[in-house]
Amino acid sequence: MYRLRNATRGYDWGSATEIQGFLGGTADPGRLAEVWMGTHELGPSTVEIDGAERSLTEVAGPLPLMMKILAADRPLSLQVHPNAQLARAGYAAENAAGIPLDAPHRSYKDPWHKPEMVYALTTFDTLVGFRPTAEILRVLDAVNTPLTRYLADELRLKPGFDGIVRILELVVSNPPSVGEVDEVVASCRSLVAQHVDVKRAYTTLLEVAEHFPRDPGLVLVLLLNRLTLQPGEAAFLGAGIIHAHLRGMCIEVMTSSDNVLRAGLTSKHVDPLGLVTCLERGMSRLARITPDVVGTETEVFAPEVEEFALAVTQVAASDAEGTALYGRGHRIALCTGGAVELVASDGSRLPLVRGDSVYVAPGDGLVRVIGTGEVAVAFAPSDETAAARLIDLV
The missing domain is CATH 2.60.120.10 (Jelly Rolls)
Structure with missing residues (x-):
């Protein structure tokens, strides 16, 4: 370690x-x-x-x-x-x-x-990701400026992912003028003043506009899910x-x-x-990950990629033996709260407080976490990732 x-x-x-x-x-x-x-x-x-x-x-x-x-x-x-x-x-x-x-x-x-x-x-x-076509049209129709009417008409001609990408390309290849952007911002401000919003689209645009008041990218904010x-x-x-x-x-x-x-x-x-060029399909879905619970102390967030997953473990002083640091192979561990110790199989110990990070090598064997705190571990998933998880009855 x-x-x-x-x-x-x-x-x-x-x-x-x-x-x-x-x-x-x-x-x-x-x-x-x-x-x-x-x-x-x-x-x-x-x-x-x-x-x-x-x-x-x-x-x-x-x-x-x-x-x-x-x-x-x-x-x-x-x-x-x-x-x-x-x-x-x-x-x-x-x-x-x-x-x-x-x-x-x-x-x-x-x-x-x-x-x-x-x-x-x-x-x-x-x-993160595009809103569905129907939702984008509701957002644009209420804004009701010449620019948003044009984009909505174009999306109606070609709905779905390809059509959404097309109107994004129209905006980035021929950026709207400062006046057009100002009209969109003003319309969103008027809608919010009337307590009208479509899934936080207009309040989000106004928040971003505080930092980028006339950026053409503001128009694209209306197309995206807020999470x-x-x-x-x-x-x-x-x-x-x-x-x-x-x-x-x-x-x-x-x-x-x-x-x-x-x-x-x-x-x-x-x-x-x-x-x-880099945009890919499947973008309207939200991206939340539901973790697997392993034992009583570890949540494992494992998206469907080969290179990484994240395990977050909480330990308490009442458990004198602590718990095993999750994952195998090369790992990066970050203490996100409290004060803990990592104890390797050879007896070596490494104390951590919030903000401390550690590289754990494959040769370190079983590493235990003791103390009172929380440790996040990045690791490469294996076939055994999230094995022995607890399943609730439904």
Whole structure:
């Protein structure tokens, strides 16, 4: 077991307090947005061995998964992550074009797809996936500006996923004028004043407009589902799913990738047509994950991907023996509350408080968690994931 030192990212949408408080005041000041735990080459974690700091990659090799702490005080960009085929092709094309890996206008930072899961640490609001056609039409019809009438007419001509993508492409390829965006915002403000809303579409647009008052991406906000996660709830965002986190702090677990295609609501590089290329079907469904309960202390959130799953275990001092740390193989463990100890099979012990993270190697054998607190563990699922779960009678 190795205690991790992790890279941080400060972006304009980050929080000046959330991550700092979570890490016990040890993080850098400023707007911290992310803490990276893993081996991605743009920000690998490090460990201390015999008094020397070494990259986690040297110890563990390249890990297929990455864990992040994310804190947002304002909306993130409208974005999509590519599937495996598009990631390989995009990465190769940008390499061939000689675009440096850390260039701000680069979209593909690695050749990997990027499905991801969010686990809420605070109330967490996000936009994820398209609304159904009928719901989008109700949203647009009530706004009733020339732009929204045009988009609604186009969607009626071609309903369903392909039609929704088509009107998104119309917006990003020929962005509406500032005046058209202002009309949409004004109409939404009038509707909210009349206590009219369609599943939080207009209030959401007004919240985003406070930060991006005339961004063409505001029109696209009307097309997307709003999802609110309470602490302890999780959602899965597969590759090709359009989304935009709004506010809150969460754990993200994902493949070890940093590939993002953006279409608006950002000061970063946008690639709207690249985003359209990455969109995939099945996007109107909500993304909540119902965990499996293992024993009495562990919830396992296991989306249908090979690279990662998340287990969250709560232990109490009344259980002197503690409980086994969930998962096998390479694991990244993060203490999300309280004070616990990880005890390896060789008797070595590692105390953790909230914000501390650890790499657990396959050779560490059975590791137990004791104390009073909560530990989240990112791991690669196996055939035995969530075995022996408790099933309630219905």
